[in-house]
Amino acid sequence: MSDATARRRGRPPRTESAGTRDRILAAAREEFSARGYEKTSVRGIAKTAGVDPALVHHYFGTKEQVFEAAIEVAFAPALQAPGALADGPLDGVGERLARFVLGIWENPATRAPVLAIVRSAVDNETAAAVFRRLIASQLLRRVAAQVDAPDAELRAELAAAQLVGCAMLRYVIKVEPLASADVEQIIARVAPVVQGHLTGP
Structure with a gap:
């Protein structure tokens, strides 16, 4: 069984880039800026960041928590x-x-x-x-x-x-x-x- 199969789906591998969290935050700010809170989705943030939506949930939790983290930086x-x-x-x-x-x-x-x-x-x-x-x-x-x-x-x-x-x-x-x-x-x-x-x- 490969390492990718062995690890739980959506969880970041041990070698996951340290910049993944920052990339998700940058994507979240971009999405919230362009679409507003109502029309922004975790899936859309993940797509812009180039990651699986499960990673967004892993690092931040709910859309509300992503928004809070994104605006705190901004x-x-x-x-x-x-x-x-x-x-x-x-x-x-x-x-x-x-x-x-x-x-x-x-x-x-x-x-x-x-x-x-x-x-x-x-x-x-x-x-x-x-x-x-x-x-x-x-x-x-x-x-x-x-x-x-x-x-x-x-x-x-x-x-x-x-x-x-x-x-x-x-x-x-x-x-x-x-x-x-x-x-x-x-x-x-x-x-x-x-x-x-x-x-x-």
């Missing part, structure tokens, strides 16, 4: 936002955070995966739940931890809502004149509002 740049708060004086935190978040959207390399995440979250409740969990545990709580106020979590959420709302109108819905406005002009107008949410009375 959303990694945004998770550096708490550092933007800590790096400088408190009275400039609104501008630093606005500049950081809008900078992610301005860069095509980081905008595409974040846009795919947002679109999937808007279209599907399962995807939205995964996105909420990631945002709450890895971003908003870390931002709130740096805000010295009893209602720190609410302040962090309001600041995020301001920036996410601005990003949605500018980059997703593309409402004019916001969509074509100079990003520095937007930062100048949004930053004081974000500052107020985080440090105001």
Whole structure:
């Protein structure tokens, strides 16, 4: 009996490339970006990655778990936002955070995966739940931890809502004149509002 026959169907052989997991994640991001959560399937991800669907299940489990792993990698740049708060004086935190978040959207390399995440979250409740969990545990709580106020979590959420709302109108819905406005002009107008949410009375 050959080694391929002896091993359980769908399980990776011992010599399986260390890059298989990363290839599946890259394929998942590509599929979710192109099709959204609802129309993406584990079989489609496997086809794009060039692997058996059983390998996708082996490494990640369900489609929801694949989505969570894929967006965590894609959303990694945004998770550096708490550092933007800590790096400088408190009275400039609104501008630093606005500049950081809008900078992610301005860069095509980081905008595409974040846009795919947002679109999937808007279209599907399962995807939205995964996105909420990631945002709450890895971003908003870390931002709130740096805000010295009893209602720190609410302040962090309001600041995020301001920036996410601005990003949605500018980059997703593309409402004019916001969509074509100079990003520095937007930062100048949004930053004081974000500052107020985080440090105001």
